[in-house]
Amino acid sequence: MSARQVTLAEVAKQAGVSLATASRVLNGSTRQVSEELSDRVLRTAEQLGYVPNASAQALARNSSSMVGLVVHDITDPYFSCIAAGVTRVAEEAGLVVVLGTTGRRPEREVELLSTLRAHRARAVVLAGSRTTDRASQSRLAAEIDAFTEQGGRVACVSQAKLGTDTVVPGNRAGGRALARALAGLGHKKFAVLGGPSELVVARDRLAGFKAGLADAGIAPPVVINGAFTRDGGYEAALELLGSKSKATCVFAVTDVMAMGAMAALRERGVRVPEDMSIAGFDDIPTLRDTVPALSTVRLPLEEMGELAAGLVLDAGGDEARTVRVAGEVVLRASTAHN
Amino acid sequence: MSARQVTLAEVAKQAGVSLATASRVLNGSTRQVSEELSDRVLRTAEQLGYVPNASAQALARNSSSMVGLVVHDITDPYFSCIAAGVTRVAEEAGLVVVLGTTGRRPEREVELLSTLRAHRARAVVLAGSRTTDRASQSRLAAEIDAFTEQGGRVACVSQAKLGTDTVVPGNRAGGRALARALAGLGHKKFAVLGGPSELVVARDRLAGFKAGLADAGIAPPVVINGAFTRDGGYEAALELLGSKSKATCVFAVTDVMAMGAMAALRERGVRVPEDMSIAGFDDIPTLRDTVPALSTVRLPLEEMGELAAGLVLDAGGDEARTVRVAGEVVLRASTAHN
DNA sequence: GCAGCGCTGGAAAGCGCTTTCCGCCACGCT
DNA sequence: AGCGTGGCGGAAAGCGCTTTCCAGCGCTGC
Numbered sequence: 142m143s144a145r146q147v148t149l150a151e152v153a154k155q156a157g158v159s160l161a162t163a164s165r166v167l168n169g170s171t172r173q174v175s176e177e178l179s180d181r182v183l184r185t186a187e188q189l190g191y192v193p194n195a196s197a198q199a200l201a202r203n204s205s206s207m208v209g210l211v212v213h214d215i216t217d218p219y220f221s222c223i224a225a226g227v228t229r230v231a232e233e234a235g236l237v238v239v240l241g242t243t244g245r246r247p248e249r250e251v252e253l254l255s256t257l258r259a260h261r262a263r264a265v266v267l268a269g270s271r272t273t274d275r276a277s278q279s280r281l282a283a284e285i286d287a288f289t290e291q292g293g294r295v296a297c298v299s300q301a302k303l304g305t306d307t308v309v310p311g312n313r314a315g316g317r318a319l320a321r322a323l324a325g326l327g328h329k330k331f332a333v334l335g336g337p338s339e340l341v342v343a344r345d346r347l348a349g350f351k352a353g354l355a356d357a358g359i360a361p362p363v364v365i366n367g368a369f370t371r372d373g374g375y376e377a378a379l380e381l382l383g384s385k386s387k388a389t390c391v392f393a394v395t396d397v398m399a400m401g402a403m404a405a406l407r408e409r410g411v412r413v414p415e416d417m418s419i420a421g422f423d424d425i426p427t428l429r430d431t432v433p434a435l436s437t438v439r440l441p442l443e444e445m446g447e448l449a450a451g452l453v454l455d456a457g458g459d460e461a462r463t464v465r466v467a468g469e470v471v472l473r474a475s476t477a478h479n
Numbered sequence: 480m481s482a483r484q485v486t487l488a489e490v491a492k493q494a495g496v497s498l499a500t501a502s503r504v505l506n507g508s509t510r511q512v513s514e515e516l517s518d519r520v521l522r523t524a525e526q527l528g529y530v531p532n533a534s535a536q537a538l539a540r541n542s543s544s545m546v547g548l549v550v551h552d553i554t555d556p557y558f559s560c561i562a563a564g565v566t567r568v569a570e571e572a573g574l575v576v577v578l579g580t581t582g583r584r585p586e587r588e589v590e591l592l593s594t595l596r597a598h599r600a601r602a603v604v605l606a607g608s609r610t611t612d613r614a615s616q617s618r619l620a621a622e623i624d625a626f627t628e629q630g631g632r633v634a635c636v637s638q639a640k641l642g643t644d645t646v647v648p649g650n651r652a653g654g655r656a657l658a659r660a661l662a663g664l665g666h667k668k669f670a671v672l673g674g675p676s677e678l679v680v681a682r683d684r685l686a687g688f689k690a691g692l693a694d695a696g697i698a699p700p701v702v703i704n705g706a707f708t709r710d711g712g713y714e715a716a717l718e719l720l721g722s723k724s725k726a727t728c729v730f731a732v733t734d735v736m737a738m739g740a741m742a743a744l745r746e747r748g749v750r751v752p753e754d755m756s757i758a759g760f761d762d763i764p765t766l767r768d769t770v771p772a773l774s775t776v777r778l779p780l781e782e783m784g785e786l787a788a789g790l791v792l793d794a795g796g797d798e799a800r801t802v803r804v805a806g807e808v809v810l811r812a813s814t815a816h817n
Numbered sequence: 818g819c820a821g822c823g824c825t826g827g828a829a830a831g832c833g834c835t836t837t838c839c840g841c842c843a844c845g846c847t
Numbered sequence: 848a849g850c851g852t853g854g855c856g857g858a859a860a861g862c863g864c865t866t867t868c869c870a871g872c873g874c875t876g877c
Contacts, residue, residue: 146629148863159827164865172866173825190625195598196537197863200832205534207577215566216781218765221559228553228580237594239545240578242566256575260533287528291484371768397765404768427556427735430709430742432770443554486833497857502835510836511855535833538862 147191156185167193199261204292208453209257209265211241211250217370217397218425219442223268223298226446234454236263243269245369247277254284257293264294264453266446271300272339278303296453298445300341306452306462308445312342312422313349315438315468316392319420320353322470323390323436327479328418331362332388334377334398336369343369346394346422363388367398374398378405389417389479396421396428396437403435403475414477424471434473441466485529494523505531537599542630546791547595547603549579549588555708555735556763557780561606561636564784572792574601581607583707585615592622595631602632602791604784609638609679634791636783638679644790644800646783650680650760651687653776653806654730657758658691660808661728661774665817666756669700670726672715672736674707681707684732684760701726705736712736716743727755727817734759734766734775741773741813752815762809772811779804 153163158178165172166182174182185191199205208231212220224240231238239262241253250269257265265288272278282303285295289305296306323331333350336343351361363386367377374393378401381391393399399421403413411417413433424439448464491501496516503510504520512520523529537543546569550558562578569576577600579591588607595603603626610616620641623633627643634644661669671688674681689699701724705715712731716739719729731737737759741751749755751771762777786802 146863150863160864161827161829161866162825165826168865170865175825178826192593192597192625194538194863195594196534196543197832198865199534200532200538200834201863201865203832203865210578214563215553215559216556216563216764218554218556218559221553221556224578225552225554225580228578232580237577237579237598239575240548240562240566241575242563242570255530256533259530260575287530371765400765400768407770426554427709427738427765430738430769432745484833488833498834499836499857499859500855503856506835508835513855516856532833535862536835538864539833539835541835541862 146194147189149191149193152182152186152189152191155189156181158182167191168198203261205261205263206236207257207260207262208236208238208450209241209253209262210238210268211243211253211265212268213243213245215240215242218427219395219397219423220268222426222442223446223449226443226448227266227268227450228446229443230447230450230454236454245269247272247274247281251277251280251284254281254288258284258288258291261291262293264296266296266298266449266453267305268298268446268449271297271303271341273341273344274339294453296449298449304461306449308449308452308464308466310440310445311465311467312345313352315422315440315470316346316349317353317356318468318470319392319422319438320350321357322472323392323418323420323476324354324357324359326390326418326472326476328390329359329479330386330388330390331359332381332386332391333362333364334374334381334391334393334402335364335366336373336394336398338366340369343394350392362392369395369398371397371401374401375405376401378402379409382406382409382411390476391417391419393419393421396423396425396435399435399437399475400428400431413475418476418479420476422468433475436472436474436476438468439471440468484532485527487529487531490520490524490527490529493527494519496520505529506536541599543599543601544574545595545598545600546574546576546788547579547591547600548576548606549581549591549603550606551581551583553578553580556765557733557735557761558606560764560780561784561787564781564786565604565606565788566784567781568785568788568792574792583607585610585612585619589615589618589622592619592626596622596626596629599629600631602634604634604636604787604791605643606636606784606787609635609641610677611679611682612677632791634787636787642799644787646787646790646802646804648778648783649803649805650683651690653760653778653808654684654687654732655691655694656806656808657730657760657776658688659695660810661730661756661758661814662692662695662697664728664756664810664814666728667697667817668724668726668728669697670719670724670729671700671702672712672719672729672731672740673702673704674711674732674736676704678707681732688730700730707733707736709735709739712739713743714739716740717747720744720747720749728814729755729757731757731759734761734763734773737773737775737813738766738769751813756814756817758814760806771813774808774810774812774814776806777809778806
């Protein structure tokens with residue numbers, strides 16, 4: 142079955158030119174080739190259906206056309222938005238993106254990076270959220286070093302500290318602004334459904350939120366940790382309801398968690414926003430049509446992906462660059478005056 | 480900066496063995512190597528931080544470890560769920576998945592396939608929905624042929640007819656079952672927010688739905704076509720409201736469109752389900768917590784991705800296989816008795 | 818009129834790996 | 848003893864492409 146693949150050599154022979162000439166014609170080298178030969182080569186290539194062997198090119202040039210993208214869970218809209226941004230930019234640059242999912246396991250992140258290194262990926266965007274776990278962080282740092290040593294570029298979304306280019310959303314500032322806005326609504330008692338305590342993104346948002354409450358002279362919130370997922374939000378909300386908390390407003394550190402939390406509240410007959418206000422973070426596009434509309438901090442997710450891809454593809458100087466993107470508080474129907 | 484990459488040759492030299500031996504040790508060949516040499520090679524490789532050059536391997540073996548995944552829009556939960564299934568299986572098989580997004584342009588699909596061919600991808604999963612446009616279909620078919628000629632495998636999700644392995648969701652059957660269930664609720668007048676008329680998935684769902692209505696002895700629905708997106712659903716719903724339709728129940732051929740439609744209804748003060756019942760198709764997980772909960776036809780999206788990946792990775796026989804997955808009608812709060 | 822130059826085409830040396838083929842050695846059998 | 852035989856290590860031939868280096872050639876400039 143598999144009709145052997147057309148090679149450059151065949152094209153060259155057919156066109157009656159040397160391998161070198163054919164290569165020069167078909168892959169924009171700096172060298173000039175006379176129009177006659179050039180035409181001949183182009184025509185035969187076309188007609189034979191020649192497609193260069195990317196592996197061979199990568200080998201010969203010692204550089205591939207792949208850029209890696211590492212996310213925890215492509216199903217999570219947060220990541221899929223970022224992925225959309227990254228792929229758009231990569232595809233425009235004629236690169237191919239390889240997608241790796243970690244399932245939130247730090248060791249997978251390291252494995253993926255190593256695989257990407259094996260493929261001599263030109264660059265990689267790490268969109269997984271960093272943790273504070275020392276051991277896995279240092280393994281990751283080692284892999285990142287190995288990767289850059291080898292000439293690859295690395296950019297992270299969220300969380301710098303790894304000596305790489307980074308796109309940093311204003312997690313802290315966003316949390317803070319949100320807290321103030323919520324305080325402005327008259328709420329006095331707050332609860333926070335935080336993610337796992339070792340996730341830096343979650344910590345930052347929480348820290349910012351606390352700071353914002355402090356700004357407004359409000360007592361620190363009750364904090365309930367849970368998984369960084371819809372179910373995590375659901376569980377955490379149940380736990381909150383089970384506690385003796387008097388909170389009238391709850392902040393879930395993620396829109397997705399907020400959705401889970403709202404489901405829990407609904408099940409328990411707690412009305413949003415009448416009985417309880419709730420806010421999230423991210424402003425996931427898919428969730429914008431929910432009822433009641435979720436108050437949140439909008440992050441330009443796709444743009445963040447684009448920025449990260451941009452950082453990693455622009456040759457960029459010697460030292461780590463950081464691009465900050467601001468979150469914008471969006472108050473909607475899920476939060477009411479108190 | 481870029482410290483040159485460790486090669487097999489260096490490992491071999493360090494370990495005092497030949498290239499061949501080192502290769503045999505480090506990449507499970509059929510050939511045996513004495514334990515002593517084997518150990519030595521393994522140790523030096525480890526200690527030098529050797530990572531095989533995937534391009535070189537691909538070239539030498541004439542087969543890469545990549546599997547392609549082509550979707551329209553990774554941001555759409557429908558596709559991201561499928562993507563999750565595909566990546567899981569691929570990663571388990573030690574393969575790398577390269578993600579391509581078409582932005583719903585057929586020609587991009589062809590381009591991507593060609594790129595994947597250049598990379599000698601082992602297989603590719605096409606998750607984009609097929610259209611009925613003859614020209615682009617035949618170009619696509621040609622690329623698919625070229626790809627398989629070359630030894631690659633192709634599987635499609637939805638829509639067979641391309642001579643490839645396929646995972647076919649029960650679009651027609653699901654639409655039909657949904658129509659019957661909705662008729663069972665007492666509705667007599669229906670409207671359908673169909674996708675673009677050339678999308679086969681949309682047509683099938685619509686056709687099934689019509690058949691189901693016919694089964695129940697109900698007049699054909701008003702059909703309004705629109706884009707296969709949230710905004711498409713929104714626009715279509717507005718158009719429906721603007722018309723003189725007496726429909727009491729509307730079927731959006733996609734959950735995502737249904738969300739848009741519900742937003743439109745809400746804006747216009749049409750209550751769901753009191754004034755209008757609405758149902759979707761897919762049962763997108765992210766949307767399960769919306770209020771009112773959306774009636775829909777559940778498709779095991781991730782599983783479909785897994786199945787497709789399975790098809791494409793199992794060497795598989797000579798002829799095209801088809802795996803059917805059934806949709807399950809799930810009636811929830813967005814549809815009421817009439 | 819000839820050295821020297823700029824320009825184009827081709828031969829060939831890799832890129833890092835796999836795999837065939839060969840050779841060596843230690844057996845075990847007659 | 849003589850000789851297959853089987854097991855294992857190594858040399859080397861690619862895989863398909865890029866790129867350096869050299870050769871030829873038509874010019875310009877003195």
